[in-house]
Amino acid sequence: MFSKEELKSFKTRKDVIAQAKSGGINLTKHLENREYEIELAKLQAQLVSLQHWVHKKKLRVAILLEGRDAAGKGGTIKRFTEHLNPRTSR
Numbered sequence: 001m002f003s004k005e006e007l008k009s010f011k012t013r014k015d016v017i018a019q020a021k022s023g024g025i026n027l028t029k030h031l032e033n034r035e036y037e038i039e040l041a042k043l044q045a046q047l048v049s050l051q052h053w054v055h056k057k058k059l060r061v062a063i064l065l066e067g068r069d070a071a072g073k074g075g076t077i078k079r080f081t082e083h084l085n086p087r088t089s090r
Contacts, residue, residue, distance in 0.1 A: 045083075047084065048083055048085075
């Protein structure tokens with residue numbers, strides 16, 4: 001991909017993208033993955049805020065996931081509970 005010298009010479013993200021385009025490197029998948037990670041972090045922060053609100057109001061929430069085998073339920077549950085406080089969720 002890039003050499004150590006090239007990586008050290010980059011000052012901004014635009015420099016990296018320009019160098020990749022001139023070198024024929026396709027960054028589409030990497031940029032899409034970055035956008036996904038940013039969106040996931042925002043949604044997880046909202047979920048933690050919701051958990052605090054539910055705990056403060058002494059309410060309960062049930063979340064049901066339905067799908068066939070290998071439909072992605074396990075990964076969804078993992079991402080869903082990744083940043084939640086285990087003391088207030090089960």
